[in-house]
Amino acid sequence: MTRTHNPAGPLIWTLGLALTCLLLFLFQKALWLVLPVLFALIAYYLLLPLKRRLLLAGVSHDGAAALVGTAIFALLALLLGLVSPALAQLADAVQEGGMRYLDGGLRLLDTALRWLENRFAFAARAGLATEAATQVASLREGLAARHLADAALTAAVWLPSVLLVPFIAFFMLRDGWRFRRFLANAVPNAFFERTLLLLDRLDRTARLYFQGLIRLTVLDALCLALGLWIIGLSSPLLLGVLTAVLAWIPYVGSIAGCLLVVLVAATDYPGNPSIALAAIALFIGVRLLDDFVFMPMTIGRSLRMHPLLTVLMIFAGGAVAGVTGLVLVLPLLASVMAVGETVGAVLADPRLRARHRHALALRQAAVTRDLPPPA
Amino acid sequence: MFRLFASPPASPLHARLATSPLFATLSPRELRIVGTLIHERHYLAGEVIFDQGDEGQAIYTVLSGRVAICRQGDSGNPIATVAAGGLFGELALIDGGPRSAQARALDDCALGVMFRGDFTGLMTAHAAIAGKLSFQLARHYAGIIRRQAAATEAAP
Numbered sequence: 001m002t003r004t005h006n007p008a009g010p011l012i013w014t015l016g017l018a019l020t021c022l023l024l025f026l027f028q029k030a031l032w033l034v035l036p037v038l039f040a041l042i043a044y045y046l047l048l049p050l051k052r053r054l055l056l057a058g059v060s061h062d063g064a065a066a067l068v069g070t071a072i073f074a075l076l077a078l079l080l081g082l083v084s085p086a087l088a089q090l091a092d093a094v095q096e097g098g099m100r101y102l103d104g105g106l107r108l109l110d111t112a113l114r115w116l117e118n119r120f121a122f123a124a125r126a127g128l129a130t131e132a133a134t135q136v137a138s139l140r141e142g143l144a145a146r147h148l149a150d151a152a153l154t155a156a157v158w159l160p161s162v163l164l165v166p167f168i169a170f171f172m173l174r175d176g177w178r179f180r181r182f183l184a185n186a187v188p189n190a191f192f193e194r195t196l197l198l199l200d201r202l203d204r205t206a207r208l209y210f211q212g213l214i215r216l217t218v219l220d221a222l223c224l225a226l227g228l229w230i231i232g233l234s235s236p237l238l239l240g241v242l243t244a245v246l247a248w249i250p251y252v253g254s255i256a257g258c259l260l261v262v263l264v265a266a267t268d269y270p271g272n273p274s275i276a277l278a279a280i281a282l283f284i285g286v287r288l289l290d291d292f293v294f295m296p297m298t299i300g301r302s303l304r305m306h307p308l309l310t311v312l313m314i315f316a317g318g319a320v321a322g323v324t325g326l327v328l329v330l331p332l333l334a335s336v337m338a339v340g341e342t343v344g345a346v347l348a349d350p351r352l353r354a355r356h357r358h359a360l361a362l363r364q365a366a367v368t369r370d371l372p373p374p375a
Numbered sequence: 376m377f378r379l380f381a382s383p384p385a386s387p388l389h390a391r392l393a394t395s396p397l398f399a400t401l402s403p404r405e406l407r408i409v410g411t412l413i414h415e416r417h418y419l420a421g422e423v424i425f426d427q428g429d430e431g432q433a434i435y436t437v438l439s440g441r442v443a444i445c446r447q448g449d450s451g452n453p454i455a456t457v458a459a460g461g462l463f464g465e466l467a468l469i470d471g472g473p474r475s476a477q478a479r480a481l482d483d484c485a486l487g488v489m490f491r492g493d494f495t496g497l498m499t500a501h502a503a504i505a506g507k508l509s510f511q512l513a514r515h516y517a518g519i520i521r522r523q524a525a526a527t528e529a530a531p
Binding site: 052053055056058061177181184185189190192193194196197200204351355358359362363366 | 407411433488
């Protein structure tokens with residue numbers, strides 16, 4: 001009789017989907033911890049190949065983690081030292097340019113609405129351009145004063161969480177293997193091979209997802225930067241990186257990224273809406289490339305899910321946990337399903353359960369061998 | 376400080392692995408690398424290690440005690456007995472097929488278990504170790520073929 005690993009059935013899928021939603025709901029309540037752990041996981045899976053190389057060169061686990069951690073911190077410190085003058089200039093430019101880009105965007109909106117009013121009678125009757133200008137003016141009034149204090153408070157609240165990222169990443173790198181071994185040692189012999197398989201699948205799913213995400217971001221950033229540079233927009237690389245990182249948030253992030261690019265295009269070329277249109281066309285082109293070429297090449301391989309389920313779960317994630325849910329739902333579902341499939345396969349296997357009971361009986365007999373039966 | 380980056384000291388597990396023909400040709404440093412991938416498990420006499428037909432996810436080396444390899448349901452007539460230093464479970468790992476026989480502990484025994492992912496990862500990433508392990512596996516199979524040929528010749 002050949003006993004092979006069966007894919008998850010409807011019960012496991014239902015439980016997996018429900019558990020994913022529940023976890024997303026709980027994660028939202030502990031965002032101060034979930035986000036640093038998420039970023040630490042990305043850093044961990046990026047640095048893990050370096051640590052593995054050192055391990056294969058004969059360095060101990062602790063030594064390899066310390067070497068990689070020190071090298072990365074030194075590199076980051078060096079980079080920060082080198083780019084800090086440029087960062088200070090950039091901060092000034094953002095402070096001055098933020099309102100300029102907003103004005104540019106508003107001018108584009110005004111032009112578009114006036115064009116609509118000229119073409120369509122209903123738009124003219126509604127007075128779209130005037131109405132929008134009034135609304136925007138009331139929104140902008142005291143905008144900085146209202147939100148500056150909130151922004152400063154949010155930054156102060158999130159700073160400790162941000163500082164947790166390198167700390168968590170280092171200890172994942174140093175002690176992750178101990179944790180896996182600790183889990184494996186706690187598993188009875190009968191279930192041991194299946195547990196090793198589960199840990200491997202979880203690790204592989206997470207590794208492929210996060211490494212795929214980074215590759216996808218780099219490809220997106222390069223394509224967008226190249227396209228924006230050809231169009232002639234300012235700071236193409238910065239814009240490319242920003243929009244590629246924003247794309248980590250499904251749908252919403254892409255729209256926000258497109259809006260950002262359009263704002264810059266409208267400001268750099270105020271009298272030339274064709275540049276903004278070219279930027280939108282570029283954005284749509286890169287998104288299509290992303291969905292049909294890059295995504296299957298990178299992340300798609302790690303999450304073998306039906307496209308309809310993927311889209312539905314993204315919506316469910318957004319409904320349960322907002323932007324956090326959008327970002328986390330797919331890797332979380334993949335991990336939950338990896339656990340669910342294996343746990344289901346173990347619990348549904350009567351032979352494994354029988355072997356475990358047999359082992360327990362042997363152990364009981366071994367420890368009571370020299371004890372006379374009670375009178 | 377420098378000790379942190381040095382190879383970890385040899386443990387009793389490494390010393391026992393060195394007695395296994397599969398790992399016998401590895402240098403102490405290579406043995407320590409392999410040792411980080413080995414899980415030590417303890418089985419009682421009579422306990423089933425894996426069943427015939429199971430998905431093979433790991434390769435086993437006997438650190439102490441003996442293991443019987445038998446047909447499922449016929450543990451009284453083992454096909455082979457693997458003593459300390461011996462190797463089993465490698466066939467399913469190499470060809471990806473199901474386990475061809477059942478493995479059951481004859482005595483209380485300690486086993487070193489290397490998971491499929493770790494084994495294939497090691498074979499892909501470390502050319503020197505991969506070469507030595509491949510050669511030792513080939514020798515292991517050569518031994519099996521010679522013994523089978525001798526048994527066939529001896530049969531009436």
